Amino acid sequence: MIPLLKRILKTGIVTEPVPAGDARRDVERLQVEVLAILGRALTIREVDAGSCNGCELEIHALNNPYYNLEGRGIKFVASPRHADMLLVTGPVTKNMENALKIAYDCTPDPKLVVAVGDCGCGCGEVGALFGPNYATCGAVENVIPVDVRISGCPPTPLALMQGILQAIKPR
Amino acid sequence: MQFFNEPIEFTSQPGLGAPVWRGRAADGGELKDFAAAVHLAGGRLAALWGSDERQTTGGFRLHCVFGINAGHACVSLELPAEDPVYPDLAGRFPAAHRMERAAYDMLGIRQVGGPGGSDHRPWLRHGGWPADWFPLRHDSGEPADFSNEPTDYDFVKLGGEGAHEIPVGPIHAGIIEPGHFRFSVVGEKVLRLEQRLGYQHKGVERRLAGADFSTGAKLIGRISGDSTCAYAWAYAAAVEAACGVVPSPRALMLRALMLERERVANHLGDLGALGNDAAFAFGLTQFLRLKEDWLRLNAELFGHRFMMDRIVPGGVTHDLAPPALARIVEQCELYAREVKELRAIYDNHAGLQDRFMTLGPIDADLARELSLTGMAARATGILLDGRVYRQDYTPPPPYATLGVRPVTDERGDVAARVAVRFDEIFESLRLLRGMAVGMPAGEIMTAITPVAGGVGLGVIEGWRGEVLVGVQFDAAGKLARVHPHDPSWQCWPALEHAVMQDIVPDFPLINKSFNLSYSGADL
Numbered sequence: 001m002i003p004l005l006k007r008i009l010k011t012g013i014v015t016e017p018v019p020a021g022d023a024r025r026d027v028e029r030l031q032v033e034v035l036a037i038l039g040r041a042l043t044i045r046e047v048d049a050g051s052c053n054g055c056e057l058e059i060h061a062l063n064n065p066y067y068n069l070e071g072r073g074i075k076f077v078a079s080p081r082h083a084d085m086l087l088v089t090g091p092v093t094k095n096m097e098n099a100l101k102i103a104y105d106c107t108p109d110p111k112l113v114v115a116v117g118d119c120g121c122g123c124g125e126v127g128a129l130f131g132p133n134y135a136t137c138g139a140v141e142n143v144i145p146v147d148v149r150i151s152g153c154p155p156t157p158l159a160l161m162q163g164i165l166q167a168i169k170p171r
Numbered sequence: 172m173q174f175f176n177e178p179i180e181f182t183s184q185p186g187l188g189a190p191v192w193r194g195r196a197a198d199g200g201e202l203k204d205f206a207a208a209v210h211l212a213g214g215r216l217a218a219l220w221g222s223d224e225r226q227t228t229g230g231f232r233l234h235c236v237f238g239i240n241a242g243h244a245c246v247s248l249e250l251p252a253e254d255p256v257y258p259d260l261a262g263r264f265p266a267a268h269r270m271e272r273a274a275y276d277m278l279g280i281r282q283v284g285g286p287g288g289s290d291h292r293p294w295l296r297h298g299g300w301p302a303d304w305f306p307l308r309h310d311s312g313e314p315a316d317f318s319n320e321p322t323d324y325d326f327v328k329l330g331g332e333g334a335h336e337i338p339v340g341p342i343h344a345g346i347i348e349p350g351h352f353r354f355s356v357v358g359e360k361v362l363r364l365e366q367r368l369g370y371q372h373k374g375v376e377r378r379l380a381g382a383d384f385s386t387g388a389k390l391i392g393r394i395s396g397d398s399t400c401a402y403a404w405a406y407a408a409a410v411e412a413a414c415g416v417v418p419s420p421r422a423l424m425l426r427a428l429m430l431e432r433e434r435v436a437n438h439l440g441d442l443g444a445l446g447n448d449a450a451f452a453f454g455l456t457q458f459l460r461l462k463e464d465w466l467r468l469n470a471e472l473f474g475h476r477f478m479m480d481r482i483v484p485g486g487v488t489h490d491l492a493p494p495a496l497a498r499i500v501e502q503c504e505l506y507a508r509e510v511k512e513l514r515a516i517y518d519n520h521a522g523l524q525d526r527f528m529t530l531g532p533i534d535a536d537l538a539r540e541l542s543l544t545g546m547a548a549r550a551t552g553i554l555l556d557g558r559v560y561r562q563d564y565t566p567p568p569p570y571a572t573l574g575v576r577p578v579t580d581e582r583g584d585v586a587a588r589v590a591v592r593f594d595e596i597f598e599s600l601r602l603l604r605g606m607a608v609g610m611p612a613g614e615i616m617t618a619i620t621p622v623a624g625g626v627g628l629g630v631i632e633g634w635r636g637e638v639l640v641g642v643q644f645d646a647a648g649k650l651a652r653v654h655p656h657d658p659s660w661q662c663w664p665a666l667e668h669a670v671m672q673d674i675v676p677d678f679p680l681i682n683k684s685f686n687l688s689y690s691g692a693d694l
Contacts, residue, residue, distance in 0.1 A: 003519070004453060007453075007513070011457065048342075048349055049349070050371055050690075052395060053348055053395060053396045054396025055396070056347065056396075057396060058476075061459070061462075064462070078344035093371060093372055094372075096371075097299070097319050099341050099349065126389065130378070133377065133378065135300070
């Protein structure tokens with residue numbers, strides 16, 4: 001127990017702002033904005049509809065202590081029925097098309113859909129390489145309506161946070 | 172040359188890659204006999220796929236890669252166009268079962284005569300395209316307008332009093348790839364798990380057909396994002412073997428540096444997640460912090476957090492200057508201390524060890540029967556690592572000169588897979604320091620001209636296990652057929668076995684201890 005506590009004390013809170021120019025400072029500002037706009041927890045259901053798992057690695061990183069998304073009241077939930085937002089990676093495979101539609105239908109209104117990654121957005125060189133074919137429908141918007149697109153292969157955690165923020169900003 | 176006194180004549184693949192031999196079986200009987208000999212010698216089935224050769228030979232071709240002590244033996248078998256059947260290999264190597272079903276879905280070639288002979292359930296085709304339409308046939312065109320109806324899948328049913336089923340997926344509760352798990356349980360106890368995968372099937376092999384080799388590199392880097400360096404290197408090695416190109420020593424060392432950084436990044440993340448799945452959030456926080464700093468240095472040095480598209484046929488795209496190499500040494504020294512400290516906390520945490528120990532066990536006999544490779548196999552005590560010397564096997568450069576120390580653990584449970592990860596991190600950190608200090612001088616890129624009709628097989632020991640990529644060029648120098656093979660093909664059935672002793676709530680922890688790729692095996 002003592003080494004554990006020592007480790008915690010030694011690590012400190014890495015989420016704190018650091019000198020200008022570092023990406024971590026931008027993260028801090030974004031987190032404040034998310035709370036200012038929403039004033040409550042935002043719940044996200046992540047749906048991998050056909051990714052290479054690269055996007056999932058970065059979505060996972062959102063919960064590391066640097067970005068600390070969950071610590072700021074933005075939660076990933078286990079069911080679309082509990083979600084305000086679907087965070088969908090792609091390209092949407094034919095084998096996941098029906099499951100994605102069902103998840104969308106199960107998400108209560110008003111709902112937001114954020115397409116993640118070049119494949120999910122159908123943009124860039126990689127999005128073109130993974131365009132529609134016999135096994136995929138291509139971009140997420142070809143299957144369900146999309147509000148915001150976060151490009152990148154994979155998008156960085158910072159880009160993901162910016163995209164999530166953009167989706168919840170009042171329009 | 173020949174192996175095991177079998178008649179198939181083999182020739183050695185030229186170049187610097189992992190040792191590979193190619194041979195042709197005259198008929199199905201020869202293939203079957205060779206498979207039996209490999210099995211008897213303690214070998215394994217590494218991969219199985221088919222290709223459409225009707226434009227050149229008038230038929231189809233089956234490719235089987237066997238892992239033998241000396242390296243990999245790739246055996247091809249010509250199949251007639253009218254009735255493309257081959258003898259079943261799943262009776263000898265159960266790992267072949269799903270690969271055979273996938274080969275049928277993709278190409279319409281079918282096994283006959285095995286115990287799995289009656290199992291013709293589709294594997295990759297769920298209902299998105301017609302059953303009589305095969306995407307990898309060159310004359311298949313586009314499927315006729317076809318509505319994507321979910322199909323029923325004939326799961327094996329268990330009867331008896333109190334037995335019931337728990338269906339899970341394809342969308343899982345966490346941030347994870349899709350797949351379906353069908354548990355047959357009594358109370359909490361898992362009697363049987365049957366997986367249904369294929370949800371990530373993106374038709375990558377068809378996208379690769381006809382592409383030029385640099386486009387192929389982009390696609391291959393996205394077979395399984397967490398293993399992008401392993402895939403990129405295996406593909407590059409296959410293309411280089413096919414085109415007679417030898418990358419420079421510096422390029423090879425930089426590739427190994429990226430591969431080891433990928434291994435450490437994934438092991439760090441897994442160790443954190445394993446702690447978390449046993450309700451030890453401290454572990455997740457600490458290891459994800461380490462992983463994030465690790466990825467940030469990747470971004471600084473290579474311009475990408477996961478080093479995607481940095482390993483390309485011919486070499487690598489990014490060179491590292493001495494200050495960058497010094498940063499790596501410094502980081503490795505820091506991590507060796509920090510991970511050691513965290514390991515002591517994990518090892519001394521009674522609650523954590525209570526969850527890890529004896530959970531999800533597989534033994535070495537089962538691992539051999541399932542042709543298991545990689546970290547999961549080494550956690551049963553099997554010394555199988557493409558980077559490590561063993562009798563009659565010399566690892567490819569640069570590992571031949573790095574002196575990789577093998578890591579094994581005999582227990583075969585979750586605790587063993589945790590221990591192997593810890594030890595592999597320490598070993599990779601040691602290797603990385605050695606590579607950074609001993610980086611050879613020279614160019615990082617060698618020009619490549621595609622060779623018409625060239626073939627190559629690349630094998631790389633990724634963090635999860637053995638990644639294979641088979642490449643075949645056409646007469647115009649474009650990719651005719653590329654088959655990437657993920658170690659998850661062999662590991663998924665091992666997971667089915669591992670959970671049988673345990674209860675449903677332990678499944679996430681057991682699953683995480685394997686951390687298999689869906690996308691890598693669904694293609």
